[in-house]
Amino acid sequence: MAKIIYVEFDGGRRTVEVADGLSVMEGGRQAGIDAMDGDCGGCCSCATCKILVDQPWLDKIGAAGPDEREMLEFRGDMPANARLSCQVIVGPELDGLVVYMPKTQDSAEFGVLEAG
Ligand code: FES
Numbered sequence: 001m002a003k004i005i006y007v008e009f010d011g012g013r014r015t016v017e018v019a020d021g022l023s024v025m026e027g028g029r030q031a032g033i034d035a036m037d038g039d040c041g042g043c044c045s046c047a048t049c050k051i052l053v054d055q056p057w058l059d060k061i062g063a064a065g066p067d068e069r070e071m072l073e074f075r076g077d078m079p080a081n082a083r084l085s086c087q088v089i090v091g092p093e094l095d096g097l098v099v100y101m102p103k104t105q106d107s108a109e110f111g112v113l114e115a116g
Contacts, residue, residue, distance in 0.1 A: 002095040006033045009103040009110070020092065024085035024099060025049040037105040042086035047071045048105040049085040050078065057097050061088055077108040 004027055006014045018027030028036035037048035044067045053061065058081060064072065068087045072078045085099060103109045
């Protein structure tokens with residue numbers, strides 16, 4: 001179990017306890033987080049689960065795999081610290097992770113650009 005902090009486009013923050021083994025996308029969807037779509041159910045084929053993550057957390061999460069990188073590169077307009085939240089699996093090491101949500105999953109517009 002880890003507390004994941006979802007920062008929405010308008011700056012609102014929701015802290016959600018997410019069970020180990022779920023993805024950050026699944027945790028957000030279960031909690032009804034706006035702008036967390038996850039259309040493909042976590043198969044890394046839709047990019048509707050985009051988040052930004054601060055660099056220290058990126059180091060803990062580890063590098064994106066080839067499929068995730070390909071999806072993000074396909075978008076072409078994603079910041080370097082963007083990730084697909086369906087590919088970020090929760091465990092105790094991610095307790096306190098802060099993720100930043102876009103305005104909508106159709107846009108690359110993130111409201112709170114603290115991440116970087
Ligand atoms: S839910 Fe489809 S790529 Fe993440």
